Amino acid sequence: MxxxxxxxxxxxEFSEWYTQALIKSEFFDYSSVxxxxxxxPDGYFIWESIQKFTDLAFKNDxxxxxxxxxxxxxxxxxxxxxxxxxxxxxxxxxxxxxxSKLDERLAIRPTSETIIYxxxxxxxxxxxxxxxxLNQWCSVIRWEFKHPxxxxxxxxxxxxxxxxxxxxxxEANSERERILQIYSAVLKDYLALPGISGQKTESExxxxxxxxxxxxxxMPDGKMIQxxxxxxxxxxxxxxxxxxxxxKDGKNQYAYQNTFAITxxxxxxxxxxxxxxxxxxxxxxxxxxxxxxxxxxxxxSKDEVLSYSTRICxxxxxxxxxxxxxxxxxxxxxxxxxxxxxxxxxxxxxxxKESRENTLTVARRDTMKKEKIxxxxxxxxxxxxxxxxxxDMYKKAKDVLNNAISIVNTYDELKKVILxxxxxxxxxCGSEKCxxxxxxxxxxxxxxxxxxxxxxxxKKKCVYCGNAAKHVVNFAKSY
Amino acid sequence: MxxxxxxxxxxxEFSEWYTQALIKSEFFDYSSVxxxxxxxPDGYFIWESIQKFTDLAFKNDxxxxxxxxxxxxxxxxxxxxxxxxxxxxxxxxxxxxxxSKLDERLAIRPTSETIIYxxxxxxxxxxxxxxxxLNQWCSVIRWEFKHPxxxxxxxxxxxxxxxxxxxxxxEANSERERILQIYSAVLKDYLALPGISGQKTESExxxxxxxxxxxxxxMPDGKMIQxxxxxxxxxxxxxxxxxxxxxKDGKNQYAYQNTFAITxxxxxxxxxxxxxxxxxxxxxxxxxxxxxxxxxxxxxSKDEVLSYSTRICxxxxxxxxxxxxxxxxxxxxxxxxxxxxxxxxxxxxxxxKESRENTLTVARRDTMKKEKIxxxxxxxxxxxxxxxxxxDMYKKAKDVLNNAISIVNTYDELKKVILxxxxxxxxxCGSEKCxxxxxxxxxxxxxxxxxxxxxxxxKKKCVYCGNAAKHVVNFAKSY
Numbered sequence: 001m002x003x004x005x006x007x008x009x010x011x012x013e014f015s016e017w018y019t020q021a022l023i024k025s026e027f028f029d030y031s032s033v034x035x036x037x038x039x040x041p042d043g044y045f046i047w048e049s050i051q052k053f054t055d056l057a058f059k060n061d062x063x064x065x066x067x068x069x070x071x072x073x074x075x076x077x078x079x080x081x082x083x084x085x086x087x088x089x090x091x092x093x094x095x096x097x098x099x100s101k102l103d104e105r106l107a108i109r110p111t112s113e114t115i116i117y118x119x120x121x122x123x124x125x126x127x128x129x130x131x132x133x134l135n136q137w138c139s140v141i142r143w144e145f146k147h148p149x150x151x152x153x154x155x156x157x158x159x160x161x162x163x164x165x166x167x168x169x170x171e172a173n174s175e176r177e178r179i180l181q182i183y184s185a186v187l188k189d190y191l192a193l194p195g196i197s198g199q200k201t202e203s204e205x206x207x208x209x210x211x212x213x214x215x216x217x218x219m220p221d222g223k224m225i226q227x228x229x230x231x232x233x234x235x236x237x238x239x240x241x242x243x244x245x246x247x248k249d250g251k252n253q254y255a256y257q258n259t260f261a262i263t264x265x266x267x268x269x270x271x272x273x274x275x276x277x278x279x280x281x282x283x284x285x286x287x288x289x290x291x292x293x294x295x296x297x298x299x300x301s302k303d304e305v306l307s308y309s310t311r312i313c314x315x316x317x318x319x320x321x322x323x324x325x326x327x328x329x330x331x332x333x334x335x336x337x338x339x340x341x342x343x344x345x346x347x348x349x350x351x352x353k354e355s356r357e358n359t360l361t362v363a364r365r366d367t368m369k370k371e372k373i374x375x376x377x378x379x380x381x382x383x384x385x386x387x388x389x390x391x392d393m394y395k396k397a398k399d400v401l402n403n404a405i406s407i408v409n410t411y412d413e414l415k416k417v418i419l420x421x422x423x424x425x426x427x428x429c430g431s432e433k434c435x436x437x438x439x440x441x442x443x444x445x446x447x448x449x450x451x452x453x454x455x456x457x458x459k460k461k462c463v464y465c466g467n468a469a470k471h472v473v474n475f476a477k478s479y
Numbered sequence: 480m481x482x483x484x485x486x487x488x489x490x491x492e493f494s495e496w497y498t499q500a501l502i503k504s505e506f507f508d509y510s511s512v513x514x515x516x517x518x519x520p521d522g523y524f525i526w527e528s529i530q531k532f533t534d535l536a537f538k539n540d541x542x543x544x545x546x547x548x549x550x551x552x553x554x555x556x557x558x559x560x561x562x563x564x565x566x567x568x569x570x571x572x573x574x575x576x577x578x579s580k581l582d583e584r585l586a587i588r589p590t591s592e593t594i595i596y597x598x599x600x601x602x603x604x605x606x607x608x609x610x611x612x613l614n615q616w617c618s619v620i621r622w623e624f625k626h627p628x629x630x631x632x633x634x635x636x637x638x639x640x641x642x643x644x645x646x647x648x649x650e651a652n653s654e655r656e657r658i659l660q661i662y663s664a665v666l667k668d669y670l671a672l673p674g675i676s677g678q679k680t681e682s683e684x685x686x687x688x689x690x691x692x693x694x695x696x697x698m699p700d701g702k703m704i705q706x707x708x709x710x711x712x713x714x715x716x717x718x719x720x721x722x723x724x725x726x727k728d729g730k731n732q733y734a735y736q737n738t739f740a741i742t743x744x745x746x747x748x749x750x751x752x753x754x755x756x757x758x759x760x761x762x763x764x765x766x767x768x769x770x771x772x773x774x775x776x777x778x779x780s781k782d783e784v785l786s787y788s789t790r791i792c793x794x795x796x797x798x799x800x801x802x803x804x805x806x807x808x809x810x811x812x813x814x815x816x817x818x819x820x821x822x823x824x825x826x827x828x829x830x831x832k833e834s835r836e837n838t839l840t841v842a843r844r845d846t847m848k849k850e851k852i853x854x855x856x857x858x859x860x861x862x863x864x865x866x867x868x869x870x871d872m873y874k875k876a877k878d879v880l881n882n883a884i885s886i887v888n889t890y891d892e893l894k895k896v897i898l899x900x901x902x903x904x905x906x907x908c909g910s911e912k913c914x915x916x917x918x919x920x921x922x923x924x925x926x927x928x929x930x931x932x933x934x935x936x937x938k939k940k941c942v943y944c945g946n947a948a949k950h951v952v953n954f955a956k957s958y
Binding site for chain 2 (some may be wrong): 029031032033036037038039040041044045047048064065066067068069070071073076088089090091092093094095097098100104108115117118123135138139141143156158174327329401425458
């Protein structure tokens with residue numbers, strides 16, 4: 001504890017603001033390992049919340065948790081060709097243990113398809129063994145060489161990885177909507193985070209998948225970032241790993257598989273999107289401290305104010321996470337700054353006036369508005385304010401996202417929108433050539449093809465080549 | 480799914496029984512990585528339960544979760560001399576990423592003192608920053624070269640690692656009893672597992688600690704195995720990592736630290752201790768399926784029996800985890816065998832007789848006793864049976880443990896007890912020389928010095944040298 005060290009840039013200088021907000025809030029910290037960060041308790045609390053709610057929804061959907069080894073033998077890792085090509089440059093290899101050199105290199109999992117499907121091929125023999133729907137919560141290493149950014153691009157991150165196998169393509173496909181719905185609900189209901197769900201284009205899909213789907217967010221710098229994703233692997237991995245079963249007719253078939261993940265990156269997007277010049281703004285449901293009580297007194301009023309503050313604190317239900325900040329060495333203003341930087345949703349200010357009137361002054365972190373309320377049904381009142389704050393945060397973020405999308409009909413319009421750091425929504429013929437040219441000329445890539453804007457696409461023309469359009473795509477600069 | 484493949488040895492052939500029970504039950508599996516296992520859903524459910532209850536108790540005690548990098552730079556890892564010497568032979572090193580050789584080797588954490596204390600030294604400046612009580616749930620790699628045994632000796636295991644820092648030695652010491660109490664309660668209340676709590680001798684303590692404490696179990700082969708542990712690190716790591724703070728008098732001091740852990744090894748001990756010739760016996764609170772309903776019918780009675788079985792299944796509360804095993808291809812006897820192998824606590828048998836009488840026949844997995852009960856208040860009746868099963872399992876295991884301990888007064892007695900594969904409880908002078916000689920001559924090592932048998936030790940003589948005794952020690956062969 002030392003002098004208060006606030007953020008010394010505005011949020012408009014986004015990249016500097018972002019790292020200052022994450023580090024100075026004491027939610028995260030750099031570590032001695034380049035590109036890897038430390039999750040401090042308030043930051044990790046957000047991940048624990050995401051895990052808890054996602055895991056519950058997975059279990060209700062019939063998915064079961066398991067745990068597979070961290071290390072993957074090189075020969076397994078190489079079994080699916082596209083997969084290994086996609087991940088190889090970023091794989092960390094264990095080659096020595098103590099003073100002994102290993103006979104075979106071991107990869108630290110960048111993702112676990114290969115080690116999991118090696119087991120699944122032993123377990124699946126009959127249609128009665130399907131569907132097999134497994135998930136694990138773990139960390140993965142992808143040693144990117146681009147400039148690292150805490151949570152958004154780190155060499156180690158935390159995630160869930162769902163890996164499922166089905167008897168038919170239809171069953172496998174029907175899982176997609178349910179899983180994307182679970183992710184969307186967690187993002188909306190807990191992180192107050194709106195996103196755009198859609199399919200990735202062929203060139204942006206996952207290494208080894210048949211088709212990929214994502215939820216994308218818009219960051220304050222106008223770049224998009226990919227959140228949770230879902231991949232239909234078809235029979236690609238089943239063929240590489242020999243995952244075969246006897247179907248009801250006694251025929252030996254390959255299984256159909258899916259993979260899906262939510263990662264700690266969504267925390268970065270959430271902090272970036274909700275924060276302001278003062279620091280973080282944490283959605284109430286994932287904030288370790290939801291309400292902070294700051295007593296304001298002088299020598300004369302001290303006893304009375306502290307006694308009233310303590311009474312209020314004790315009246316607040318245990319399911320609201322409250323902190324009475326009665327440390328004597330900081331001024332109330334200093335405390336306000338600290339808790340604002342850390343994004344505590346509600347601040348209750350209690351002075352001699354509140355004590356005499358039997359009231360509370362409550363400040364909401366997102367709007368910074370203060371309201372005086374009576375000390376009556378305070379649990380109901382505070383719960384309602386927390387609820388309203390969540391709703392308002394979601395609505396605000398949703399408006400920002402909606403306003404960032406421009407429907408463009410010509411390539412000139414597309415270029416203009418990209419220069420304005422926005423999302424250009426355009427019809428596209430489906431050829432990789434057009435997609436690549438757009439990327440080369442504007443630096444904007446196809447983020448995804450939103451599910452809800454595809455209707456009537458057959459009447460449109462490709463924004464680049466003018467041929468008949470097949471998809472509507474969001475083009476934007478991205479992380 | 481195939482022919483039922485039961486355990487083909489008795490539990491008395493312990494080592495073969497143990498691996499068959501873990502693998503054939505489909506709780507665990509071998510993997511393609513030598514010495515690393517797969518946690519399948521029923522096995523992982525036990526770990527999730529341990530995590531849930533331990534984590535709740537930690538949080539109630541004020542401990543907060545965090546997450547630190549998996550990889551530790553070599554220069555950090557080497558900072559505490561005893562620590563690095565203890566772990567170096569088992570460390571897996573990352574030396575290459577993609578095709579690039581790293582400038583500095585990175586250790587996969589065998590334990591995280593070094594990476595965590597590097598951060599703690601930045602965070603702790605004043606007595607107001609203390610105590611700092613952190614925990615993380617993660618996996619660690621210790622590449623042992625001894626013969627691996629699933630859960631008991633694996634190269635990767637899952638654990639909690641608590642790392643705390645205090646302003647005074649007294650505060651640091653006072654944490655010990657609370658943490659060991661939390662671990663004992665989780666073992667007793669959820670795993671029905673009794674253990675012996677005590678201090679480790681100087682030569683058996685943790686690499687880098689001032690003193691170590693453990694909870695030890697007795698395995699069916701008479702060998703002891705160490706469960707959860709707690710280490711007072713004193714100022715050892717604080718000095719190596721420069722964890723200093725200004726105390727209330729403005730003096731700059733080193734912090735006092737502790738470390739504590741429970742690992743997936745306790746699952747192995749639990750399965751080994753409770754199992755029988757038929758397979759696993761899972762304590763009800765950590766069993767993914769607590770009750771299985773097996774309908775027994777012929778063509779004529781099928782509809783009636785299935786309809787009654789379904790009604791019973793639906794009457795059982797959702798907080799009891801029940802499965803109606805109505806798959807048609809296996810005989811009831813085959814199903815009995817499968818669920819017994821997998822240790823499902825209660826089996827409800829329903830035939831035409833039960834249906835007509837409005838009764839249930841319930842078999843308890845631990846005693847294999849059947850009881851016919853009326854279909855009345857079945858949730859109360861089943862809950863009571865599950866509760867009683869847990870109590871009885873704990874009592875049985877506690878009796879086995881108590882009967883295995885022999886108090887010995889002479890070295891001849893000690894040797895005899897060790898030959899009988901039991902625990903020899905003996906007075907000891909405290910010299911490493913005697914301890915080493917006993918180990919060399921009997922292959923029994925000091926497991927720990929139980930807290931509850933130390934009174935009056937000063938009147939006793941060392942079992943080996945006859946000098947004045949300082950401690951009462953449990954000697955046993957061990958894992």
